[in-house]
Amino acid sequence: MSYASAVAALLRKDLLLELRAKETLPAMLIFVISALTVFHFALPDGSNHTAALGLLWIAIVFTALLGLTRAFVPEREQGTLEALVLTPCDRSAIWAAKALSVLAFLILAEVVALPAFAAFFSGVNGRTVAAVALADIGIAAVGTLTGAMAVAGRARELILPLLFLPLSIPIVVGGIGASVQPGGKYLLLLVLYDAVFTLLAWGAFEYVVVET
Amino acid sequence: MTPSEKYTAAAYLVVFVGVLAYVLIIASKLQRLQRDVASLVEIARAHDEAGGNGSG
Amino acid sequence: MTTYDSPVMRPTKDNRLPMLAALTTVLFAAAMALIFFYAPTDQDQGLSQRIFYFHVPLALTAYVAFGWGAWKALLHLWKRPEEADLESYVAIHQGVIFGSLVLLTGTLWAKISWGVWWVWTDDELVLFLVLFLFYCAYFMLRYSVDAGPSRANMSAVYALFGVVLIPISILAIRLSRTIATQHPEVFKAAGPQMSNAQFFTFCVAWAAMVSLFATLYNLELAGKRLDAHLRELREILT
Numbered sequence: 001m002s003y004a005s006a007v008a009a010l011l012r013k014d015l016l017l018e019l020r021a022k023e024t025l026p027a028m029l030i031f032v033i034s035a036l037t038v039f040h041f042a043l044p045d046g047s048n049h050t051a052a053l054g055l056l057w058i059a060i061v062f063t064a065l066l067g068l069t070r071a072f073v074p075e076r077e078q079g080t081l082e083a084l085v086l087t088p089c090d091r092s093a094i095w096a097a098k099a100l101s102v103l104a105f106l107i108l109a110e111v112v113a114l115p116a117f118a119a120f121f122s123g124v125n126g127r128t129v130a131a132v133a134l135a136d137i138g139i140a141a142v143g144t145l146t147g148a149m150a151v152a153g154r155a156r157e158l159i160l161p162l163l164f165l166p167l168s169i170p171i172v173v174g175g176i177g178a179s180v181q182p183g184g185k186y187l188l189l190l191v192l193y194d195a196v197f198t199l200l201a202w203g204a205f206e207y208v209v210v211e212t
Numbered sequence: 213m214t215p216s217e218k219y220t221a222a223a224y225l226v227v228f229v230g231v232l233a234y235v236l237i238i239a240s241k242l243q244r245l246q247r248d249v250a251s252l253v254e255i256a257r258a259h260d261e262a263g264g265n266g267s268g
Numbered sequence: 269m270t271t272y273d274s275p276v277m278r279p280t281k282d283n284r285l286p287m288l289a290a291l292t293t294v295l296f297a298a299a300m301a302l303i304f305f306y307a308p309t310d311q312d313q314g315l316s317q318r319i320f321y322f323h324v325p326l327a328l329t330a331y332v333a334f335g336w337g338a339w340k341a342l343l344h345l346w347k348r349p350e351e352a353d354l355e356s357y358v359a360i361h362q363g364v365i366f367g368s369l370v371l372l373t374g375t376l377w378a379k380i381s382w383g384v385w386w387v388w389t390d391d392e393l394v395l396f397l398v399l400f401l402f403y404c405a406y407f408m409l410r411y412s413v414d415a416g417p418s419r420a421n422m423s424a425v426y427a428l429f430g431v432v433l434i435p436i437s438i439l440a441i442r443l444s445r446t447i448a449t450q451h452p453e454v455f456k457a458a459g460p461q462m463s464n465a466q467f468f469t470f471c472v473a474w475a476a477m478v479s480l481f482a483t484l485y486n487l488e489l490a491g492k493r494l495d496a497h498l499r500e501l502r503e504i505l506t
Contacts, residue, residue: 227373
């Protein structure tokens with residue numbers, strides 16, 4: 001089985017599972033809308049557009065965290081991860097498929113969240129959309145790796161935010177910067193982050209899921 | 213003392229207290245290791261008396 | 269006698285600890301003498317400038333520790349020497365200790381120089397906080413996974429993420445800064461911005477810090493090895 005077909009097969013499995021169980025995506029959608037509602041009340045009257053954009057990025061990062069905590073739970077509960085590790089395909093294919101499914105959920109959640117943000121607060125410009133798209137790649141790549149680490153431990157869901165949030169700070173800096181300031185340097189930072197961490201996560205994943 | 217002196221003294225003190233606290237923690241770990249060794253010696257003695265009449 | 273094949277049962281080779289400890293003591297005594305009796309008092313900042321002689325060497329040593337930890341992590345994933353995981357962990361532990369001392373001395377200096385405990389506009393301060401949080405998560409990860417090859421691999425991967433995060437965070441924090449940094453830039457491309465006497469004092473202080481790191485690193489490592497020896501002995505006996 002070629003690498004691409006292995007990734008495609010694993011990805012189809014994840015998407016089918018979600019289609020049947022409908023656990024992750026509805027939760028992410030409801031969470032992101034609830035978060036935006038909470039933020040409306042958290043923002044004092046007369047707050048400016050910049051503050052609202054900051055909250056949009058908080059909503060995106062935490063919605064992603066919600067999806068990531070669920071990403072490896074079915075694998076753990078049914079012991080599929082061990083089985084997957086034993087299959088002859090390259091182990092990084094597991095990471096690639098999982099990252100792509102996380103990315104798909106995240107994009108679907110944002111397709112709802114960005115218009116909702118525009119309706120609740122103020123419009124989003126093209127740079128913000130580009131930044132969100134670039135940030136999603138980095139979040140999915142790093143988040144999938146840290147998610148696989150977190151699920152191996154005893155603390156499970158508790159530890160993922162701790163592992164992920166320090167790593168997400170450059171994403172938030174790049175995202176906020178691109179949203180509020182003209183010019184492409186923040187988008188370039190996001191591109192750089194995506195390139196470096198996607199490569200690193202892709203190369204490192206096989207060490208994280210070692211058969212014991 | 214001027215504020216400048218106070219803060220400088222505090223900064224140096226913080227470093228030394230930090231290192232001292234670390235040494236204290238290591239010392240307490242050392243004590244635990246000593247207790248471990250003592251209990252292992254006991255176990256080894258018990259083994260020796262139970263099993264090996266000739267060898268001891 | 270029984271020969272032990274286990275890697276942790278190897279007798280400790282030449283013990284460097286007493287020598288390192290002696291060196292650290294001498295260097296620290298020299299550094300303190302130089303800092304308070306030799307280095308000239310700064311004309312702008314006065315006495316509090318002397319915090320610099322501990323603060324900056326602590327920060328540089330913390331980076332050395334994180335770098336060393338990442339190097340050992342890379343070795344672990346690459347050539348799999350037996351002790352690399354433990355060495356990587358101990359180095360990062362030391363890095364976090366030095367890092368918290370950097371944050372503490374840094375806030376004291378900020379208070380006396382700028383009148384506030386914390387400024388978000390300062391690159392190095394924010395970077396150190398990010399790194400500090402990152403490496404705290406490293407410990408949480410280690411404590412939540414049972415000891416074994418899987419934990420060693422995960423710790424190594426996470427430690428490697430740390431050294432990649434450092435340059436990217438520097439870049440991100442530099443970009444996010446809206447006004448010019450307040451942090452004194454001592455090391456510029458043209459060379460250190462201080463007198464020869466100050467620079468010499470700084471170098472001795474840094475040597476003392478690196479030597480302190482080496483001493484504590486070896487001390488903690490010796491303790492951990494002893495712990496592993498005893499655990500193995502207990503397994504053999506019971």
